[in-house]
Amino acid sequence: MRQSQLFTRTKRDFPKEEESKNAQLLIRGGFVCKEMAGVYSYLPLGLRIIRKIENIIRREMNETLGATEILMPALHPIEKYKKTKRENIDVLFHTESNTGGHFVLGQSHEEVVVPLVSNFVSSYRDLPLGVYQIQTKFRNEFRAKSGILRGKEFLMKDLYSFHTDEEDFDRYYKKAQIAYRNIFNEIGIGDKTYLTFASGGTFSKYSHEFQTVTDAGEDIIYLCSKCGVAINEEIIDEQKECPLCGLTKDKLEKIKSIEVANIFPLKTRFSDAFNLKYKNKKGEACPIIMGCYGIGVSRLMGAVVESLSDKNGMVWPESIAPFKVHIIPIDDNSVSEKIYTDLNKQMEVLYDDRDKGAGEKLKDADLIGIPYRIVVSPKTLENGCVEVKRRDKEQAELIKIEKIKSYVK
Numbered sequence: 001m002r003q004s005q006l007f008t009r010t011k012r013d014f015p016k017e018e019e020s021k022n023a024q025l026l027i028r029g030g031f032v033c034k035e036m037a038g039v040y041s042y043l044p045l046g047l048r049i050i051r052k053i054e055n056i057i058r059r060e061m062n063e064t065l066g067a068t069e070i071l072m073p074a075l076h077p078i079e080k081y082k083k084t085k086r087e088n089i090d091v092l093f094h095t096e097s098n099t100g101g102h103f104v105l106g107q108s109h110e111e112v113v114v115p116l117v118s119n120f121v122s123s124y125r126d127l128p129l130g131v132y133q134i135q136t137k138f139r140n141e142f143r144a145k146s147g148i149l150r151g152k153e154f155l156m157k158d159l160y161s162f163h164t165d166e167e168d169f170d171r172y173y174k175k176a177q178i179a180y181r182n183i184f185n186e187i188g189i190g191d192k193t194y195l196t197f198a199s200g201g202t203f204s205k206y207s208h209e210f211q212t213v214t215d216a217g218e219d220i221i222y223l224c225s226k227c228g229v230a231i232n233e234e235i236i237d238e239q240k241e242c243p244l245c246g247l248t249k250d251k252l253e254k255i256k257s258i259e260v261a262n263i264f265p266l267k268t269r270f271s272d273a274f275n276l277k278y279k280n281k282k283g284e285a286c287p288i289i290m291g292c293y294g295i296g297v298s299r300l301m302g303a304v305v306e307s308l309s310d311k312n313g314m315v316w317p318e319s320i321a322p323f324k325v326h327i328i329p330i331d332d333n334s335v336s337e338k339i340y341t342d343l344n345k346q347m348e349v350l351y352d353d354r355d356k357g358a359g360e361k362l363k364d365a366d367l368i369g370i371p372y373r374i375v376v377s378p379k380t381l382e383n384g385c386v387e388v389k390r391r392d393k394e395q396a397e398l399i400k401i402e403k404i405k406s407y408v409k
Protein backbone atom coordinates (compact mmCIF):
# COMPACT_ATOMS: atom_id res chain seq x y z
CA MET A 1 0.00 0.00 0.00
CA ARG A 2 1.17 3.50 -0.79
CA GLN A 3 1.34 5.62 2.34
CA SER A 4 0.04 8.62 0.36
CA GLN A 5 -3.26 6.70 0.09
CA LEU A 6 -3.65 6.47 3.88
CA PHE A 7 -6.07 9.23 4.81
CA THR A 8 -4.84 9.07 8.40
CA ARG A 9 -1.64 10.61 9.64
CA THR A 10 0.54 10.44 12.69
CA LYS A 11 0.45 13.04 15.43
CA ARG A 12 3.53 14.61 16.99
CA ASP A 13 2.09 15.12 20.45
CA PHE A 14 0.50 12.85 22.98
CA PRO A 15 -3.25 13.40 23.16
CA LYS A 16 -3.57 15.20 26.50
CA GLU A 17 -6.88 13.77 27.59
CA GLU A 18 -5.67 10.18 27.29
CA GLU A 19 -4.08 8.70 30.40
CA SER A 20 -3.19 5.26 29.10
CA LYS A 21 -0.14 4.39 27.04
CA ASN A 22 -2.13 2.25 24.61
CA ALA A 23 -4.54 5.06 23.71
CA GLN A 24 -1.73 7.62 23.44
CA LEU A 25 0.36 5.48 21.10
CA LEU A 26 -2.55 4.20 19.03
CA ILE A 27 -3.95 7.70 18.49
CA ARG A 28 -0.53 9.18 17.71
CA GLY A 29 0.23 6.37 15.24
CA GLY A 30 -3.11 6.80 13.48
CA PHE A 31 -4.41 3.33 14.43
CA VAL A 32 -7.56 4.47 16.23
CA CYS A 33 -9.59 7.63 16.70
CA LYS A 34 -11.47 8.42 19.89
CA GLU A 35 -15.20 9.02 19.59
CA MET A 36 -15.83 9.37 23.34
CA ALA A 37 -14.55 7.79 26.56
CA GLY A 38 -14.41 4.04 25.98
CA VAL A 39 -15.52 4.21 22.33
CA TYR A 40 -13.05 4.21 19.43
CA SER A 41 -13.01 4.01 15.63
CA TYR A 42 -10.48 1.62 14.11
CA LEU A 43 -8.61 3.26 11.24
CA PRO A 44 -6.95 1.40 8.32
CA LEU A 45 -3.75 0.49 10.20
CA GLY A 46 -5.59 -0.48 13.38
CA LEU A 47 -8.21 -2.51 11.57
CA ARG A 48 -5.54 -4.59 9.82
CA ILE A 49 -4.19 -5.53 13.27
CA ILE A 50 -7.65 -6.37 14.61
CA ARG A 51 -8.37 -8.61 11.57
CA LYS A 52 -5.10 -10.49 12.09
CA ILE A 53 -5.80 -11.08 15.77
CA GLU A 54 -9.30 -12.29 14.83
CA ASN A 55 -7.94 -14.74 12.29
CA ILE A 56 -5.44 -16.22 14.75
CA ILE A 57 -8.32 -16.69 17.20
CA ARG A 58 -10.54 -18.20 14.46
CA ARG A 59 -7.89 -20.72 13.51
CA GLU A 60 -7.54 -21.92 17.13
CA MET A 61 -11.31 -22.07 17.66
CA ASN A 62 -11.83 -24.04 14.45
CA GLU A 63 -8.81 -26.34 14.50
CA THR A 64 -7.93 -26.88 18.16
CA LEU A 65 -11.48 -26.82 19.54
CA GLY A 66 -13.52 -27.91 16.51
CA ALA A 67 -15.91 -25.01 17.11
CA THR A 68 -18.05 -23.28 14.47
CA GLU A 69 -18.43 -19.56 13.90
CA ILE A 70 -21.81 -17.82 13.94
CA LEU A 71 -22.93 -14.22 14.35
CA MET A 72 -25.67 -13.39 16.83
CA PRO A 73 -27.57 -10.10 17.22
CA ALA A 74 -26.36 -7.32 19.51
CA LEU A 75 -29.95 -6.28 20.33
CA HIS A 76 -31.65 -8.63 22.84
CA PRO A 77 -35.19 -8.70 24.23
CA ILE A 78 -35.24 -8.13 28.01
CA GLU A 79 -37.65 -11.07 28.49
CA LYS A 80 -34.83 -13.56 28.06
CA TYR A 81 -32.83 -11.86 30.81
CA LYS A 82 -35.78 -12.19 33.15
CA LYS A 83 -35.62 -15.93 32.61
CA THR A 84 -31.98 -16.00 33.72
CA LYS A 85 -32.54 -13.31 36.40
CA ARG A 86 -29.85 -11.12 34.85
CA GLU A 87 -32.12 -8.22 33.84
CA ASN A 88 -30.70 -6.01 36.60
CA ILE A 89 -26.94 -6.47 36.15
CA ASP A 90 -25.36 -3.05 36.30
CA VAL A 91 -23.31 -3.10 33.08
CA LEU A 92 -26.30 -3.64 30.77
CA PHE A 93 -27.25 -0.89 28.33
CA HIS A 94 -31.05 -0.65 28.06
CA THR A 95 -33.02 0.75 25.15
CA GLU A 96 -36.61 0.89 23.84
CA SER A 97 -38.24 0.47 20.47
CA ASN A 98 -40.88 2.84 19.05
CA THR A 99 -43.51 0.22 19.75
CA GLY A 100 -42.60 -0.01 23.42
CA GLY A 101 -40.36 -3.07 23.40
CA HIS A 102 -37.58 -3.14 26.02
CA PHE A 103 -34.19 -4.32 24.77
CA VAL A 104 -30.64 -4.56 26.02
CA LEU A 105 -27.34 -4.39 24.11
CA GLY A 106 -25.42 -7.65 24.47
CA GLN A 107 -22.51 -7.79 26.91
CA SER A 108 -22.57 -11.60 26.77
CA HIS A 109 -24.75 -14.00 24.78
CA GLU A 110 -25.95 -16.86 26.97
CA GLU A 111 -29.53 -15.55 26.71
CA VAL A 112 -29.36 -15.77 22.91
CA VAL A 113 -27.18 -18.81 22.27
CA VAL A 114 -29.03 -21.25 24.57
CA PRO A 115 -32.50 -20.76 22.98
CA LEU A 116 -30.76 -20.76 19.58
CA VAL A 117 -29.03 -24.09 20.19
CA SER A 118 -32.24 -25.64 21.56
CA ASN A 119 -33.62 -25.45 17.99
CA PHE A 120 -30.98 -27.88 16.79
CA VAL A 121 -29.77 -30.03 19.71
CA SER A 122 -31.96 -32.83 21.04
CA SER A 123 -29.88 -36.00 21.22
CA TYR A 124 -26.55 -37.11 22.72
CA ARG A 125 -25.51 -37.53 19.07
CA ASP A 126 -25.62 -33.72 18.66
CA LEU A 127 -23.04 -33.20 21.43
CA PRO A 128 -20.46 -31.95 22.18
CA LEU A 129 -21.04 -28.68 20.39
CA GLY A 130 -18.97 -25.48 20.36
CA VAL A 131 -20.18 -22.27 18.72
CA TYR A 132 -18.48 -18.89 18.81
CA GLN A 133 -18.70 -15.42 17.38
CA ILE A 134 -16.52 -12.33 17.09
CA GLN A 135 -18.79 -9.39 17.70
CA THR A 136 -19.19 -5.93 19.15
CA LYS A 137 -20.19 -6.01 22.81
CA PHE A 138 -21.48 -3.23 25.05
CA ARG A 139 -20.84 -2.57 28.72
CA ASN A 140 -22.24 0.36 30.61
CA GLU A 141 -18.90 1.09 32.30
CA PHE A 142 -18.91 3.69 35.01
CA ARG A 143 -15.43 4.85 34.12
CA ALA A 144 -13.61 4.11 30.89
CA LYS A 145 -10.16 5.66 30.96
CA SER A 146 -7.86 2.85 29.93
CA GLY A 147 -7.99 3.38 26.17
CA ILE A 148 -9.01 0.23 24.32
CA LEU A 149 -8.26 -1.91 27.40
CA ARG A 150 -11.67 -1.16 28.88
CA GLY A 151 -14.38 0.10 26.57
CA LYS A 152 -18.09 0.76 26.63
CA GLU A 153 -18.09 -0.77 23.16
CA PHE A 154 -15.50 -3.38 22.24
CA LEU A 155 -14.81 -6.43 20.11
CA MET A 156 -15.00 -9.81 21.75
CA LYS A 157 -14.78 -13.46 20.81
CA ASP A 158 -17.24 -15.49 22.85
CA LEU A 159 -17.46 -19.26 22.61
CA TYR A 160 -20.14 -21.45 24.23
CA SER A 161 -19.76 -25.20 24.61
CA PHE A 162 -22.44 -27.83 25.25
CA HIS A 163 -21.80 -31.29 26.72
CA THR A 164 -23.51 -34.47 27.86
CA ASP A 165 -21.53 -34.75 31.11
CA GLU A 166 -18.85 -33.21 33.32
CA GLU A 167 -16.04 -35.43 31.99
CA ASP A 168 -16.67 -34.30 28.44
CA PHE A 169 -16.82 -30.68 29.60
CA ASP A 170 -13.53 -31.03 31.52
CA ARG A 171 -11.74 -32.32 28.42
CA TYR A 172 -13.00 -29.39 26.38
CA TYR A 173 -12.17 -26.90 29.12
CA LYS A 174 -8.55 -28.11 29.19
CA LYS A 175 -8.33 -27.97 25.39
CA ALA A 176 -9.60 -24.38 25.49
CA GLN A 177 -6.66 -23.50 27.75
CA ILE A 178 -4.27 -24.90 25.13
CA ALA A 179 -6.02 -22.97 22.33
CA TYR A 180 -5.79 -19.76 24.34
CA ARG A 181 -2.14 -20.35 25.16
CA ASN A 182 -1.42 -20.80 21.42
CA ILE A 183 -3.13 -17.48 20.67
CA PHE A 184 -1.18 -15.49 23.28
CA ASN A 185 2.11 -17.06 22.19
CA GLU A 186 1.45 -16.20 18.57
CA ILE A 187 0.59 -12.56 19.15
CA GLY A 188 3.70 -12.02 21.24
CA ILE A 189 2.43 -11.78 24.84
CA GLY A 190 2.66 -15.48 25.78
CA ASP A 191 5.56 -14.95 28.19
CA LYS A 192 3.65 -12.22 30.07
CA THR A 193 0.25 -13.91 30.17
CA TYR A 194 -0.66 -16.22 33.05
CA LEU A 195 -3.44 -18.69 33.64
CA THR A 196 -5.10 -17.24 36.72
CA PHE A 197 -7.38 -18.90 39.24
CA ALA A 198 -10.45 -16.78 39.88
CA SER A 199 -13.59 -17.24 41.91
CA GLY A 200 -16.02 -19.63 40.25
CA GLY A 201 -19.04 -17.86 41.66
CA THR A 202 -21.91 -20.17 42.45
CA PHE A 203 -21.14 -22.73 39.76
CA SER A 204 -17.78 -24.21 40.70
CA LYS A 205 -14.75 -23.71 42.90
CA TYR A 206 -12.74 -21.87 40.24
CA SER A 207 -13.10 -20.20 36.91
CA HIS A 208 -9.98 -19.14 35.07
CA GLU A 209 -8.72 -15.93 33.58
CA PHE A 210 -5.73 -15.17 31.43
CA GLN A 211 -3.97 -12.13 32.85
CA THR A 212 -1.25 -10.19 31.04
CA VAL A 213 1.25 -8.50 33.33
CA THR A 214 1.38 -4.74 32.68
CA ASP A 215 1.61 -1.55 34.69
CA ALA A 216 -1.55 -0.36 32.96
CA GLY A 217 -3.51 -3.24 34.46
CA GLU A 218 -6.44 -2.66 36.77
CA ASP A 219 -6.21 -6.11 38.35
CA ILE A 220 -3.82 -7.51 40.92
CA ILE A 221 -2.66 -11.10 40.65
CA TYR A 222 -0.44 -13.25 42.85
CA LEU A 223 2.09 -15.10 40.76
CA CYS A 224 3.54 -18.52 41.62
CA SER A 225 7.07 -18.47 40.22
CA LYS A 226 7.32 -22.25 40.71
CA CYS A 227 4.56 -23.35 38.33
CA GLY A 228 3.76 -20.18 36.36
CA VAL A 229 0.11 -19.75 37.33
CA ALA A 230 -1.48 -16.91 39.24
CA ILE A 231 -4.35 -16.25 41.63
CA ASN A 232 -6.68 -13.28 41.28
CA GLU A 233 -6.67 -10.86 44.22
CA GLU A 234 -10.45 -11.29 44.59
CA ILE A 235 -10.05 -14.86 45.87
CA ILE A 236 -6.66 -14.58 47.53
CA ASP A 237 -8.22 -14.24 51.02
CA GLU A 238 -9.73 -17.70 50.79
CA GLN A 239 -6.53 -19.11 49.36
CA LYS A 240 -3.67 -20.21 51.61
CA GLU A 241 -1.39 -21.49 48.85
CA CYS A 242 -0.86 -22.01 45.12
CA PRO A 243 -3.64 -24.41 44.04
CA LEU A 244 -1.21 -26.40 41.89
CA CYS A 245 2.05 -26.76 43.85
CA GLY A 246 1.08 -25.64 47.36
CA LEU A 247 3.63 -22.80 47.57
CA THR A 248 2.46 -20.71 50.52
CA LYS A 249 0.69 -17.40 49.96
CA ASP A 250 3.48 -15.20 51.38
CA LYS A 251 5.87 -16.50 48.70
CA LEU A 252 3.61 -15.49 45.79
CA GLU A 253 4.55 -12.32 43.88
CA LYS A 254 1.96 -9.51 43.87
CA ILE A 255 1.78 -7.85 40.45
CA LYS A 256 -0.46 -5.61 38.26
CA SER A 257 -2.16 -7.13 35.26
CA ILE A 258 -4.99 -6.90 32.73
CA GLU A 259 -7.51 -9.67 32.14
CA VAL A 260 -7.39 -10.51 28.42
CA ALA A 261 -9.54 -13.64 28.49
CA ASN A 262 -11.64 -15.85 30.74
CA ILE A 263 -13.04 -19.35 30.69
CA PHE A 264 -15.98 -20.27 32.84
CA PRO A 265 -17.80 -23.48 33.77
CA LEU A 266 -21.53 -22.72 33.61
CA LYS A 267 -22.79 -26.18 34.65
CA THR A 268 -26.54 -26.15 33.94
CA ARG A 269 -27.20 -22.56 35.02
CA PHE A 270 -28.38 -21.39 31.57
CA SER A 271 -29.56 -24.68 30.08
CA ASP A 272 -31.91 -25.03 33.07
CA ALA A 273 -33.24 -21.47 32.60
CA PHE A 274 -34.26 -22.28 29.01
CA ASN A 275 -34.99 -25.96 29.60
CA LEU A 276 -32.26 -27.08 27.19
CA LYS A 277 -32.00 -30.88 27.44
CA TYR A 278 -30.75 -33.81 25.38
CA LYS A 279 -31.95 -37.40 25.16
CA ASN A 280 -29.40 -40.03 26.26
CA LYS A 281 -29.07 -43.54 24.75
CA LYS A 282 -31.98 -44.78 26.83
CA GLY A 283 -34.16 -41.92 25.58
CA GLU A 284 -34.14 -40.10 28.94
CA ALA A 285 -34.07 -36.28 28.99
CA CYS A 286 -30.87 -35.00 30.67
CA PRO A 287 -29.55 -31.51 31.41
CA ILE A 288 -26.83 -30.11 29.15
CA ILE A 289 -23.56 -28.98 30.78
CA MET A 290 -22.18 -25.69 29.44
CA GLY A 291 -19.01 -23.62 29.42
CA CYS A 292 -18.25 -20.13 28.10
CA TYR A 293 -14.93 -18.80 26.90
CA GLY A 294 -14.22 -15.13 26.16
CA ILE A 295 -11.34 -13.22 24.62
CA GLY A 296 -11.31 -9.43 24.41
CA VAL A 297 -10.13 -8.90 20.84
CA SER A 298 -9.67 -5.12 20.95
CA ARG A 299 -8.39 -5.40 24.51
CA LEU A 300 -5.79 -7.89 23.32
CA MET A 301 -4.54 -5.28 20.86
CA GLY A 302 -4.28 -2.81 23.75
CA ALA A 303 -2.38 -5.36 25.85
CA VAL A 304 0.11 -5.87 23.02
CA VAL A 305 0.67 -2.09 22.83
CA GLU A 306 1.22 -1.88 26.58
CA SER A 307 3.66 -4.82 26.46
CA LEU A 308 5.53 -4.34 23.18
CA SER A 309 6.21 -0.64 22.68
CA ASP A 310 9.32 1.45 23.30
CA LYS A 311 9.96 5.18 23.69
CA ASN A 312 9.68 5.74 19.92
CA GLY A 313 6.39 3.96 19.34
CA MET A 314 4.97 0.54 18.60
CA VAL A 315 6.94 -2.66 18.05
CA TRP A 316 4.37 -4.97 16.44
CA PRO A 317 5.13 -8.68 16.28
CA GLU A 318 5.11 -9.97 12.70
CA SER A 319 2.03 -12.11 13.30
CA ILE A 320 -0.28 -9.11 13.75
CA ALA A 321 1.66 -6.16 12.29
CA PRO A 322 -0.39 -4.09 9.81
CA PHE A 323 2.37 -4.64 7.23
CA LYS A 324 5.52 -6.72 7.24
CA VAL A 325 7.82 -4.22 5.50
CA HIS A 326 7.97 -0.42 5.48
CA ILE A 327 9.92 1.06 2.56
CA ILE A 328 11.29 4.57 3.08
CA PRO A 329 12.77 6.21 -0.03
CA ILE A 330 15.12 9.11 0.57
CA ASP A 331 15.63 11.43 -2.43
CA ASP A 332 15.59 8.60 -4.96
CA ASN A 333 12.29 7.19 -6.20
CA SER A 334 12.87 5.04 -9.25
CA VAL A 335 14.73 2.21 -7.47
CA SER A 336 12.44 2.26 -4.44
CA GLU A 337 9.38 2.05 -6.73
CA LYS A 338 10.83 -1.04 -8.31
CA ILE A 339 11.65 -2.64 -4.93
CA TYR A 340 8.12 -1.86 -3.72
CA THR A 341 6.41 -3.32 -6.79
CA ASP A 342 8.52 -6.43 -6.56
CA LEU A 343 8.17 -7.08 -2.79
CA ASN A 344 4.48 -6.18 -2.77
CA LYS A 345 3.71 -9.25 -4.88
CA GLN A 346 4.88 -11.52 -2.08
CA MET A 347 4.28 -9.75 1.21
CA GLU A 348 2.44 -6.84 2.81
CA VAL A 349 4.39 -3.66 2.18
CA LEU A 350 3.75 -0.07 3.20
CA TYR A 351 5.58 2.29 0.84
CA ASP A 352 6.22 5.83 2.09
CA ASP A 353 5.80 7.68 -1.22
CA ARG A 354 4.85 10.93 0.54
CA ASP A 355 6.68 14.13 -0.25
CA LYS A 356 8.24 14.46 3.21
CA GLY A 357 11.72 14.84 4.64
CA ALA A 358 13.80 11.84 5.75
CA GLY A 359 13.58 12.76 9.45
CA GLU A 360 9.79 12.86 9.46
CA LYS A 361 9.48 9.60 7.51
CA LEU A 362 11.83 7.77 9.89
CA LYS A 363 10.04 9.11 12.99
CA ASP A 364 6.70 7.98 11.57
CA ALA A 365 8.12 4.56 10.75
CA ASP A 366 9.21 4.10 14.38
CA LEU A 367 5.83 5.27 15.64
CA ILE A 368 3.89 2.90 13.36
CA GLY A 369 6.25 0.04 14.29
CA ILE A 370 6.25 -2.23 11.22
CA PRO A 371 8.73 -5.14 11.75
CA TYR A 372 11.13 -4.41 8.84
CA ARG A 373 12.16 -0.93 7.72
CA ILE A 374 13.96 -0.59 4.39
CA VAL A 375 15.64 2.76 3.71
CA VAL A 376 16.47 3.35 0.05
CA SER A 377 18.97 6.21 -0.30
CA PRO A 378 21.40 7.27 -3.06
CA LYS A 379 24.35 6.69 -0.71
CA THR A 380 23.84 2.96 -0.19
CA LEU A 381 22.52 2.45 -3.72
CA GLU A 382 26.03 3.27 -4.99
CA ASN A 383 26.99 -0.18 -3.71
CA GLY A 384 23.74 -1.80 -4.83
CA CYS A 385 22.50 -1.93 -1.22
CA VAL A 386 19.61 -0.76 0.94
CA GLU A 387 19.56 -0.34 4.71
CA VAL A 388 17.33 -2.85 6.49
CA LYS A 389 16.48 -2.45 10.15
CA ARG A 390 14.24 -4.59 12.30
CA ARG A 391 12.02 -2.49 14.53
CA ASP A 392 13.03 -4.53 17.59
CA LYS A 393 16.78 -4.20 16.94
CA GLU A 394 19.16 -1.28 17.39
CA GLN A 395 21.42 -1.86 14.40
CA ALA A 396 20.58 -1.61 10.72
CA GLU A 397 22.23 -3.84 8.11
CA LEU A 398 23.27 -3.16 4.53
CA ILE A 399 21.65 -5.71 2.25
CA LYS A 400 22.11 -6.16 -1.50
CA ILE A 401 18.92 -5.36 -3.38
CA GLU A 402 18.66 -8.89 -4.79
CA LYS A 403 18.96 -10.34 -1.24
CA ILE A 404 16.11 -8.31 0.33
CA LYS A 405 13.46 -10.97 -0.22
CA SER A 406 15.41 -13.77 1.40
CA TYR A 407 16.42 -11.48 4.30
CA VAL A 408 12.89 -10.49 5.32
CA LYS A 409 11.29 -13.89 4.58
Ligand SMILES: [Zn+2]
Pocket: 224, 225, 226, 227, 228, 229, 242, 243, 244, 245, 246, 247
Ligand atom coordinates in the same frame (compact mmCIF):
# COMPACT_ATOMS: atom_id res chain seq x y z
ZN1 LIG B 1 2.50 -23.09 42.13
